[in-house]
Amino acid sequence: MNAISQAENKALARAVLELDVNNHAGVMSHVVSMFSRRAYNVEGILCMPVGNGSTSRVWLMVNEDGRLEQMVKQLEKLEDVLAVRRHGAEHEVFERLAEFFR
Amino acid sequence: MAMQTTETLTGAQIVVRLLERQGVRTLSGIPGGAILPIYDALSQSTLIHHVLARHEQGAGFIAQGMARATGLPAVCLASSGPGATNLLTAIADAKLDSIPLVAITGQVPKAMIGTDAFQEVDTYGLTIPITKHNFLVNSADDLLEVIPRAFRLAASGRPGPVLVDIPKDVQNQSIEVSEWPQPGVADPMPAPDAELIARAAAMINEAERPMLYLGGGVVHSGASELAVALAEKAGLPTVMTLMALGAMPVDHALSLGMLGMHGARCTNFALDECDLLIAVGARFDDRATGKVAAFCPQAKIIHIDIDPAELGKIKAAHVGIAGDVKAVLKMLSPEVDAQLRKRWLSHVASLKAAHPLRMPGIDDPRTHYGLIRAVADCLDDEATIATDVGQHQMWVAQAYPLRRPRQWLTSGGLGTMGFGLPAAIGAALAEPERTVVCFTGDGSILMNVQEFVTAAEEGVNVKVILMNNASLGLVFQQQTMFYGERIFASKFKGQPDFIKVAEGFGFATVDLDKESDPRAALAAALSSHGPTLIHASIDMREQVLPMVAPGAANKDMIGG
Numbered sequence: 285m286n287a288i289s290q291a292e293n294k295a296l297a298r299a300v301l302e303l304d305v306n307n308h309a310g311v312m313s314h315v316v317s318m319f320s321r322r323a324y325n326v327e328g329i330l331c332m333p334v335g336n337g338s339t340s341r342v343w344l345m346v347n348e349d350g351r352l353e354q355m356v357k358q359l360e361k362l363e364d365v366l367a368v369r370r371h372g373a374e375h376e377v378f379e380r381l382a383e384f385f386r
Numbered sequence: 387m388a389m390q391t392t393e394t395l396t397g398a399q400i401v402v403r404l405l406e407r408q409g410v411r412t413l414s415g416i417p418g419g420a421i422l423p424i425y426d427a428l429s430q431s432t433l434i435h436h437v438l439a440r441h442e443q444g445a446g447f448i449a450q451g452m453a454r455a456t457g458l459p460a461v462c463l464a465s466s467g468p469g470a471t472n473l474l475t476a477i478a479d480a481k482l483d484s485i486p487l488v489a490i491t492g493q494v495p496k497a498m499i500g501t502d503a504f505q506e507v508d509t510y511g512l513t514i515p516i517t518k519h520n521f522l523v524n525s526a527d528d529l530l531e532v533i534p535r536a537f538r539l540a541a542s543g544r545p546g547p548v549l550v551d552i553p554k555d556v557q558n559q560s561i562e563v564s565e566w567p568q569p570g571v572a573d574p575m576p577a578p579d580a581e582l583i584a585r586a587a588a589m590i591n592e593a594e595r596p597m598l599y600l601g602g603g604v605v606h607s608g609a610s611e612l613a614v615a616l617a618e619k620a621g622l623p624t625v626m627t628l629m630a631l632g633a634m635p636v637d638h639a640l641s642l643g644m645l646g647m648h649g650a651r652c653t654n655f656a657l658d659e660c661d662l663l664i665a666v667g668a669r670f671d672d673r674a675t676g677k678v679a680a681f682c683p684q685a686k687i688i689h690i691d692i693d694p695a696e697l698g699k700i701k702a703a704h705v706g707i708a709g710d711v712k713a714v715l716k717m718l719s720p721e722v723d724a725q726l727r728k729r730w731l732s733h734v735a736s737l738k739a740a741h742p743l744r745m746p747g748i749d750d751p752r753t754h755y756g757l758i759r760a761v762a763d764c765l766d767d768e769a770t771i772a773t774d775v776g777q778h779q780m781w782v783a784q785a786y787p788l789r790r791p792r793q794w795l796t797s798g799g800l801g802t803m804g805f806g807l808p809a810a811i812g813a814a815l816a817e818p819e820r821t822v823v824c825f826t827g828d829g830s831i832l833m834n835v836q837e838f839v840t841a842a843e844e845g846v847n848v849k850v851i852l853m854n855n856a857s858l859g860l861v862f863q864q865q866t867m868f869y870g871e872r873i874f875a876s877k878f879k880g881q882p883d884f885i886k887v888a889e890g891f892g893f894a895t896v897d898l899d900k901e902s903d904p905r906a907a908l909a910a911a912l913s914s915h916g917p918t919l920i921h922a923s924i925d926m927r928e929q930v931l932p933m934v935a936p937g938a939a940n941k942d943m944i945g946g
């Protein structure tokens with residue numbers, strides 16, 4: 285549960301994380317449990333296989349937070365996470381997806 | 387992979403063969419329905435000795451004891467459902483103390499997963515947050531990759547626990563095996579950044595009041611000698627975390643012993659004054675730092691750790707070096723100037739003289755400190771010292787003259803009561819030539835008391851020193867100090883007769899309370915071979931001092 289209100293939530297700066305991961309059962313659990321155990325809400329999640337399907341790309345939209353740098357380091361330690369790239373909120377992946385949520 | 391003749395083997399036989407090839411010679415566990423194929427295969431192994439624990443948590447800590455004593459990954463086995471859930475505490479404990487552990491659990495057959503089958507639990511899901519990595523194995527073929535990989539992951543970089551969950555049908559599946567994978571070993575680490583090391587060396591050379599802060603990583607990395615050599619060359623007063631005790635002999639001239647919540651006043655005062663803190667394989671745990679903002683407030687920080695995520699996690703470092711501390715220290719030491727540092731060292735010596743660790747009763751074996759010292763007087767540095775968790779643990783950490791890395795086995799991060807006895811059994815199994823002492827309390831011992839029979843069955847040379855204060859001593863102490871002396875649920879109204887309990891389990895026993903010459907009784911008990919309980923009553927009102935209140939600054943110590 286996130287203790288901040290909806291309005292406060294909207295005012296927070298966002299960050300977008302792009303992860304290359306192995307594609308098998310449980311990988312998403314490993315990724316999101318890094319956030320949930322710290323009561324750090326994930327605002328948006330998008331995941332699709334890439335290439336031949338042996339790996340996937342995960343997009344996460346999260347709030348900018350003093351803990352984000354630590355989160356990225358922890359994600360990089362996960363065995364099934366191959367790379368983590370950090371983008372600003374201006375990244376269009378969630379913007380373009382937004383029309384499916386209207 | 388070397389070519390060999392093709393064999394038809396079950397998944398269970400493959401697991402056992404891979405463990406044998408890995409060099410595993412002792413493991414601990416408890417069988418149950420979903421892991422019976424592996425146990426059946428294990429029964430045919432002439433190389434592996436299986437130690438039957440009496441609770442899966444005991445099996446987990448026996449494996450931990452082996453791993454902590456040797457530094458090599460050790461193995462525990464459990465069945466599905468309650469077998470797996472009973473392992474969780476030992477796995478979580480290994481995660482927090484970075485202990486290489488490979489836990490293998492049976493799971494219900496794949497077709498029954500997700501049906502709430504008998505003894506089905508989501509072991510994979512439960513162990514995600516408490517392992518370095520975990521596997522739910524899909525086929526017997528996959529075992530050939532997963533088992534060596536589990537050992538590689540457990541041992542690589544920052545060590546830790548890895549869990550392999552194997553459905554029963556995978557254990558029973560027969561496949562043809564023509565080639566065997568190489569055993570899993572730790573990956574080589576990338577060389578540390580030479581430029582950062584040069585900057586760290588310059589900072590050490592320029593510092594006026596530097597201090598060395600050693601953590602468990604120094605022990606894990608086998609870097610104790612290098613750390614001591616660096617301290618000696620550069621004139622660095624040295625503190626150790628609970629996990630690092632033994633890295634520098636506690637009676638070394640530069641040693642200030644353990645820092646933090648129950649460190650000596652001189653230790654925390656010296657840290658408060660230092661202008662450079664060199665953290666090596668340490669993670670700024672709250673029990674070590676106290677209130678972080680007030681920890682070494684004047685100091686620049688050099689932080690060396692194998693885990694990049696530790697750098698800057700709690701405290702920003704001026705120079706953070708990711709790397710195996712042994713490799714870093716090897717590169718760092720030649721760049722550091724030899725210094726006598728007379729002014730700072732004489733100041734630290736004066737702090738030591740003015741604010742030493744006070745250990746009242748140290749010469750009286752009927753007191754808590756005196757008992758610990760009397761035990762030490764009977765042993766040499768070859769003995770291994772395990773503890774449970776509580777007051778006795780802190781007293782031993784303060785008073786036992788630890789002088790050897792891996793001499794000291796204690797549950798630091800998770801602080802698990804019940805750790806001591808099974809960990810001591812594991813250490814004794816791994817290194818049968820040593821005397822293994824387990825200091826415990828009357829609270830802790832009951833949390834894995836069933837492992838008395840495992841110790842007796844194996845005939846291990848474990849000496850349990852039970853410091854009985856008829857209470858949960860640290861809780862009693864905190865209620866006394868911080869909760870208006872409202873003592874609640876921390877004083878035992880009923881207690882077992884521990885001597886009879888231990889005798890019933892097959893232990894030799896000594897009750898020091900009844901011995902007219904406790905030193906002679908201790909010496910006799912510790913020099914005999916085999917499992918022995920040594921019982922001693924301790925005054926309930928004795929406290930671990932000094933103490934930093936949780937959340938307070940380390941310089942604000944109470945007592946001592």
